[in-house]
Amino acid sequence: MNKALQIRVQRDGIVAEGEILKVDSFVNHQVDPSFLNLAGREFYARFKKAGITKILTIEASGIAIAAIAAQYFDVPFVFAKKTESLNLDPDTYETEVYSYTKGKGYQVRVAKKFLLPDDKILILDDFLARGEAALGLVRLCRQAGSSVEGIGILIEKSFQEGAGRIQQEGIPLESLVRIAGFEDGKVIFEQD
Amino acid sequence: MNKALQIRVQRDGIVAEGEILKVDSFVNHQVDPSFLNLAGREFYARFKKAGITKILTIEASGIAIAAIAAQYFDVPFVFAKKTESLNLDPDTYETEVYSYTKGKGYQVRVAKKFLLPDDKILILDDFLARGEAALGLVRLCRQAGSSVEGIGILIEKSFQEGAGRIQQEGIPLESLVRIAGFEDGKVIFEQD
Numbered sequence: 001m002n003k004a005l006q007i008r009v010q011r012d013g014i015v016a017e018g019e020i021l022k023v024d025s026f027v028n029h030q031v032d033p034s035f036l037n038l039a040g041r042e043f044y045a046r047f048k049k050a051g052i053t054k055i056l057t058i059e060a061s062g063i064a065i066a067a068i069a070a071q072y073f074d075v076p077f078v079f080a081k082k083t084e085s086l087n088l089d090p091d092t093y094e095t096e097v098y099s100y101t102k103g104k105g106y107q108v109r110v111a112k113k114f115l116l117p118d119d120k121i122l123i124l125d126d127f128l129a130r131g132e133a134a135l136g137l138v139r140l141c142r143q144a145g146s147s148v149e150g151i152g153i154l155i156e157k158s159f160q161e162g163a164g165r166i167q168q169e170g171i172p173l174e175s176l177v178r179i180a181g182f183e184d185g186k187v188i189f190e191q192d
Numbered sequence: 193m194n195k196a197l198q199i200r201v202q203r204d205g206i207v208a209e210g211e212i213l214k215v216d217s218f219v220n221h222q223v224d225p226s227f228l229n230l231a232g233r234e235f236y237a238r239f240k241k242a243g244i245t246k247i248l249t250i251e252a253s254g255i256a257i258a259a260i261a262a263q264y265f266d267v268p269f270v271f272a273k274k275t276e277s278l279n280l281d282p283d284t285y286e287t288e289v290y291s292y293t294k295g296k297g298y299q300v301r302v303a304k305k306f307l308l309p310d311d312k313i314l315i316l317d318d319f320l321a322r323g324e325a326a327l328g329l330v331r332l333c334r335q336a337g338s339s340v341e342g343i344g345i346l347i348e349k350s351f352q353e354g355a356g357r358i359q360q361e362g363i364p365l366e367s368l369v370r371i372a373g374f375e376d377g378k379v380i381f382e383q384d
Contacts, residue, residue: 024281024303025305025306026268029270029271029273029281029302029303029306030268030269030270030303030306031255031258031259031262031268031269031270031271032268033259033262033263033266033268033269034266036259037263059251059252059255060251060252060255060271060273063223063251063252063255063256063259064255064256064258064259064271066223066256067223067225067228067255067256067259067260068259068260068263070223070225071225071229071260074225074226076218076222076223076224076225077222077223077225078221078222078223079221079223079252079256081221081252089216089221110221111216111221111222113217114217114221114222
């Protein structure tokens with residue numbers, strides 16, 4: 001676990017009802033690029049030997065994380081889209097992801113030309129809880145025949161099943177901050 | 193105009209029907225961080241004397257541009273949201289933006305706590321055409337009493353009215369690549 005990131009999550013994260021950790025002041029609405037720089041450097045330290053050719057994330061909150069991490073890896077990144085758009089190439093890989101926050105499934109898609117069989121993909125996202133979004137991105141890579149070399153997560157809710165589901169898929173997982181639970185409105189972090 | 197950026201748009205942009213310039217291989221689906229780094233450095237060169245305290249953009253394709261530019265300015269950025277979310281603070285500034293691509297209006301919103309009266313805002317976005325999104329972000333800033341110090345655009349379609357509408361508002365506009373039109377499926381750039 002990364003101590004500097006943990007301290008920031010502890011200081012500025014807000015615990016809301018329903019075991020929701022709000023990080024909207026520095027991660028997913030207002031964004032602090034220096035925080036994401038620390039995260040990007042740490043993702044690079046953990047995956048630099050994996051031969052990553054491309055980073056894959058999902059709009060919207062993954063984009064800033066991927067953009068800054070991609071600078072360290074010196075590779076392009078691709079963000080899977082949740083909305084249909086006239087500007088999106090019609091030839092896409094698609095899969096459905098269930099959102100427990102929204103209580104419904106939604107389609108995510110990536111233009112086929114941006115996921116290639118010889119790509120070595122690092123998937124990045126802000127949160128890992130049940131693993132729905134991350135595993136949706138894994139399915140898109142498998143449709144393309146791309147190899148998923150790892151999944152990097154900013155904040156893992158270790159008391160939910162996402163990490164276990166990713167391990168079952170045999171994919172290396174690195175979560176920079178791991179949360180064991182919440183108590184009296186405070187975050188309890190996993191011990192390393 | 194920035195020559196290196198123009199050359200990249202010329203090389204990798206694809207002109208589609210309806211005067212659409214597709215830059216999905218390096219800007220708004222697959223993203224090249226080295227291209228955005230050039231853009232971020234250029235936005236900084238043009239606005240470094242404006243005392244910017246915060247960058248404002250709109251999801252999704254503005255996020256990567258803002259994230260990388262914010263590193264040069266060493267300020268946080270905020271992205272206005274198009275979708276309602278349980279994770280979004282309910283106390284928001286809102287405005288409607290009309291999308292000609294989608295043929296309908298949509299709401300954009302920013303949590304009030306992230307736009308403050310003493311903020312000096314730089315608005316960044318990938319495209320400027322009719323100016324709907326940029327002017328929507330200006331309205332959010334004005335609701336907050338924040339000062340809009342400038343608008344920075346990656347690619348301006350100079351044959352549409354966005355630039356003129358922003359000038360009428362008295363807001364400094366800097367567009368890194370300016371397109372005069374399209375001819376035989378090719379981009380014609382404005383001459384400096």
